[in-house]
Amino acid sequence: MEKSLGDLEGSTTGESSRDLLPEPLHRPTWGSKLQYILAQVGFSVGLGNVWRFPYLCHQNGGGAFLLLYFLLLLIIGIPLFFLELAAGQSIRQGSIGVWKHISPRLAGIGFASCIVCTFVALYYNVIIGWSLFYMFNSFQYPLPWESCPLLANQTQEEELECAKSTPTTYFWYRKALDVTESIGASEMNWPLTGCLILAWILVCGGMIKGIKSSGKVMYFSSVFPYVVLLCFLIRGLLLDGAVDGIRIMFTPKLEIWGDVQVWRQAATQVFFALGLGFGSVIAYSSYNDRNNNCHFDAILVSFINFMTSILATLVVFAVLGFRANIVAEKCVEK
Template identity: 40%
Template structure:
């Protein structure tokens, strides 16, 4: 009898609690039935491809192979896998499990754990805003190169162009004088309309990939997340069949055990793991928040991390086989052709491709790969930001048409803020993402401490409900 009394009392309290919530809207609010429920992935494959598209990006192709070459070849794998298994996978799983457990974006997920920790989520979205502004500029450069790749001969392979000065190699002058058009003037300079159009095109593509939420994102990633693998495999097959490819792979993998004790090697390994796994951006939390509650998140995270690292290693074979061919063809050492970051994607590799027969064809394939590697990382970052904002204001933004307007506002604002990055600004003004990487390390420590303390104190909403698939 006492159980029936307690049950009836609980039902009465629930009715009283829900009654003011149903009547809390004002006249100008939309009817309750117009507030749409939170979406879920149509199937697990959409979730896995979206996550893979986010974490597998340009860093796998233009940064990891160079770090192996720079830090002792095969020896670099030792600190890399130490950081991967003891830091990368645990933090990756932590963020994904947080999103799946709370079914909230990067800000409100922390509010649900403990309102005092909401600032951690806000910090992640600040990082995402910066990423949305400057990361897509790389796509604009790649689109610019793609248009020029249809010319024969390739414009960066000749010295008879208006931007050539004879003071550097033709591929360097194309990058500096034609693409960036850098100036030593302290003023901001003018915005170049051709690069601005490339940036606009990148944002238009990004917008239509995610404007309908995960319904559109989940379908687009079937192509954007798999197409780069096809391009990478084709470039790998072409690269390993070139003369000099073996020398390039030797420099890529030959271990130098004297490097293992150098602090910079371990720092580069840790930075690469945290950067390439997209932790501390709230992106993993946002994507996993659309999962079913009992999804086996642990298995998914381990599989995705293994795929990411395998892609980085495989990309090294595709990159250094071609660089080895270029070194042999030009009669120079590997130290002179190996490069990292934009220097690899926009100077060294295009130079190597220009030496091949059918050079325009290979250049088109390469820059298509670069575009799609960066595209899904970009639109997933925008998806993370829109998810966080929508979860902060669900009654206002979960209405028909509201999401499309929100994503459009984000795209327009970030496009305008990105215009100064394609202006005539001195290269000395272009800041590296060191502060962003450092902020990620700080945020990882905050996340671990906050979740540890909340785990001891319990959830503010009551007992913690656990899932055997998440917390196994």
């Protein structure tokens, strides 16, 4: 009764609703603001920027898709991203707790976001396992995907299947995935299984102590992809035909804006790139102090996300220009 009267007195004296929110006991906080920014950037920047965005940009008119994506990012992406940051920071709970605090009937949204994150973690760790498999094989000399393997009994004749495709394609389907003609039971692919187990061990090791361990891991996991992208960009710009590919990237075909599917794909990419609706943005911001400037955080992370998409698209289009140049040269020779 006394607490209720005190709350009523505080509200009548002009105390803000943010100050009336219950403070969770023993809520950990980020070691520094840099750890928090790197965590948000590391979560939002991923395959959506490095793989999906260049694909959609190439499919939907190059520069026209860039302009449309930036427009929807300002109208839809940044406001919703700020909304999740503010909700997690003010209520200081995870996705389930935030939605339950808003309304107990909305707690199912928080549980649904956790289930979605579980499914995403399953296939993301498979991709990490593939990456580890390629990293381990890259220490071989010569590289196993540099040339086609020779037949066992004929030392001068290449594998026919590899000769009809490419060495990289053959290595991916036959050596890495070991693709079979059916989806039935087959022998265990032990190298990939070991890489998958190692991927889960690395993820669990980075999260075993909550933000105390994951915050330190962010210094590497969030910065290293930019180092790799910059190396790829420098190498790509030195290839013949890279300028032609980049020119196509920045050439807008505004007539494609008349297609509703392009607008849908751009809006979907905004949600996918920023990680909206997964609950992780809410969880990360819940470890902040309530006085943190989340307006600045929303704009900064969204801008870094957009520039990362541009950087990855530059790399992809530079390589596409090089490959187109190679194909044109082979066509001229024939």
